[in-house]
Amino acid sequence: MASLTFDDRPVPIAPNQDVLSALLAAGVDAPHSCRAGICQSCLSRAEGEIPEEAQRGLSNAQKEQGYFLPCVCVPKGPLKVLRAGTSLEATEVGVCAVDRLAPTVVRLRMEPCAPFAYRPGQFLSLETPDGCVRSYSIASHPEEEAFVELHIRLLPNGRMGQFISERLSVGDRLAVRGPFGTCYYDEADRDRPLVLVGAGTGLAPLWGILRDALSRGHRGPIRLYHGARERSGLYLSEELAALAREREGFSYIPCVLGSLGPADGDVGKAVLEGEPQPDAASYFLCGGGDLVNRVKRALFLRGAHLPRLRADIFLPAS
């Protein structure tokens, strides 16, 4: 028997009625356009049994997280539609390590006080006691590490960076919300070349995704490009270089503009020159918007498949 709730409020739904029309009839201002399961304007998230046709065209990551298309969803049982941006319960964490990875990058390790399930590459929001909230990608791996690790770039006058480097000590408590995002390894890509591209602390999600791919038995070659403005910004380079020596099929390509790496150290160009068959590979692009958008577009124009071009853009706090 089909039933529907939106934001915990019951919504009447008739047999064979789709979720979108039921929401609209109930006065919910749900975005929509094609009403045919194609344009994805109405993309929403729900808990409950989602019919297969309501997830057609979505990525595996979206499917796993309960995303669906209300306009072509005729529920067979109870379905709980979540309001967009529903804030998850905060999880309390205890700080277990704070140290420098590079002159402007701090590594923060925290132990969650309650179970905190995530996939490497997802992000969370971190909240200080005085209410400063920022989003960071997760660099740790839940099966290999009990702590949750973030790489925090110190910006001049950055509130979170100042708080962490000046006031935070081991043992302090913070709150995190999440995890969010769909930028994580998909086993469907196991036999493809995997190309990981990060600039600055864009390496954080890649460090998790890389180890996730290896532990899940990735069989295609993996190439990780890391771009930094200065040589000192190439953090984790010893670990990555060691991994490249140990693991056949894994290459690490550090780039420093004007001084190290292919394409005179321009990480975007190095990727475009280094990937002769863009259509075969699966990509993760993480870092500032200019670089990520430029590389994503160029790879798409050269034949890369859009659903395999996953990108995480790091936005500075406004």
Place this chain on the structure above:
Amino acid sequence: MSTLYERLGGAPAVDAAVDIFYRKVLADDRINGFFDSVDMEKQAAKQKAFLTMVFGGPNAYSGKDMREGHRRLVARGLSDVHVDAVIELLGATLKELGVRDEDIAEVAALANSTRDDVLDR
């Protein structure tokens, strides 16, 4: 007698066409300026809905949505020459996929029927 959508190959044909079409749009200097700052996934989904419509497939085409969706671009100078360019690239996409000229003409006519809505007149 099969419909245009069936002759073109239905949903899988739309999937095959959307990447080729979107690449042509992004590579074309006459129109790619209108697409500089858009979310690529959202844009690809919209183009898929558009291709489904002009292929004669299932759709809920709304002139109102088309007007609202393009009003900002019309203010930035979107005009007949840009619509012509899109229809041209659509034809080139179908040609590449081996579609017959008669069917390409039918798709172009369907695309052309949206012109006044797109240009908000």
